[in-house]
Amino acid sequence: MRDIVFVTGNANKLKEVKMLLASETLNLTNEPLDLDELQDTNLVSIATDKCKQAIKILGPGKEVFVEDTALTFDEFNGLPGAYIKWFVKSMGLDKIVKMLDSFENKGAEAITTIAYADSKGEIHIFQGITKGKIVPSRGSLNFGWDSIFEPLDTPNLTYAELSKEEKNKISHRAKAFEHFKAYLDTLN
Ligand SMILES: O=c1[nH]c(=O)c2ncn([C@@H]3O[C@H](COP(=O)(O)OP(=O)(O)OP(=O)(O)O)[C@@H](O)[C@H]3O)c2[nH]1
Ligand SMILES: [Mg+2]
Numbered sequence: 001m002r003d004i005v006f007v008t009g010n011a012n013k014l015k016e017v018k019m020l021l022a023s024e025t026l027n028l029t030n031e032p033l034d035l036d037e038l039q040d041t042n043l044v045s046i047a048t049d050k051c052k053q054a055i056k057i058l059g060p061g062k063e064v065f066v067e068d069t070a071l072t073f074d075e076f077n078g079l080p081g082a083y084i085k086w087f088v089k090s091m092g093l094d095k096i097v098k099m100l101d102s103f104e105n106k107g108a109e110a111i112t113t114i115a116y117a118d119s120k121g122e123i124h125i126f127q128g129i130t131k132g133k134i135v136p137s138r139g140s141l142n143f144g145w146d147s148i149f150e151p152l153d154t155p156n157l158t159y160a161e162l163s164k165e166e167k168n169k170i171s172h173r174a175k176a177f178e179h180f181k182a183y184l185d186t187l188n
Pocket of ligand 2: 037
C-alpha cells in the first residue's frame with residue numbers, strides 16, 4: 001500500500017482526483033493547504049514550486065503531489081492560464097466569455113499539470129491537455145469555468161453538462177492522471 005498526500009484546498013478538484021486515482025494499492029489523503037502560486041505562464045514552474053512548498057510544510061520523506069490547472073485561450077498566447085482562478089473570482093464567467101467577443105477563434109485549452117515528489121524528494125511532472133472552445137455559460141455552476149468550456153470531444157456539451165464520469169473520461173485532469181497512474185504502476 002502506497003501512502004500519498006494530495007495537497008489542494010479545492011474540494012471539487014479533490015472529488016475528481018479521488019475518482020481518477022481510486023486504487024486498492026493507494027492510500028490517498030488530502031492536506032488542504034493554500035499554497036502560493038508563482039506568477040508565471042510556465043505551468044511546469046508553477047506546479048514544481050507548489051510541490052516544493054508542500055514538501056517544506058509537510059516535511060521530507062513523504063510522497064506528495066499537487067496539481068495546477070490552467071485555461072488558455074488560443075488568441076491570448078497562454079493567458080489567462082493559471083490566472084484563470086482570479087479572472088473567475090474577480091470578473092465572473094460572463095465577462096470572461098465577452099473577452100473573446102471580438103475574436104472569431106474561441107479556441108481554448110484546459111491543462112492540468114501534476115507535480116509529484118517521491119519519498120526522496122525528486123519531482124516528476126505529468127500533464128494533460130483537453131482542447132475545446134469558450135461558449136456562453138451552460139450547465140451547472142458548481143465548478144470554476146466548467147460551464148463555459150466545451151471540449152472538442154463532446155461538441156454541444158460543456159464540461160458542466162457532462163456527468164462526472166463522462167467528464168472524467170475526457171478531461172485535462174483525467175489525461176494528466178492517466179500518465180501519473182501509469183508511472184505509479186511502474187513502481188509497484
Ligand atoms: O471549471 C473548472 N473545471 C475544472 O476541471 C477545473 N480545475 C480547476 N479549476 C479552476 O481553475 C482554477 C485553477 O487554479 P488552481 O489549479 O490553482 O486551483 P485552486 O487554487 O482552486 O486549488 P489548489 O491550488 O489548492 O489545488 C481554480 O479556480 C479552479 O477552481 C477548474 N474549473
Ligand atoms: Mg491554487
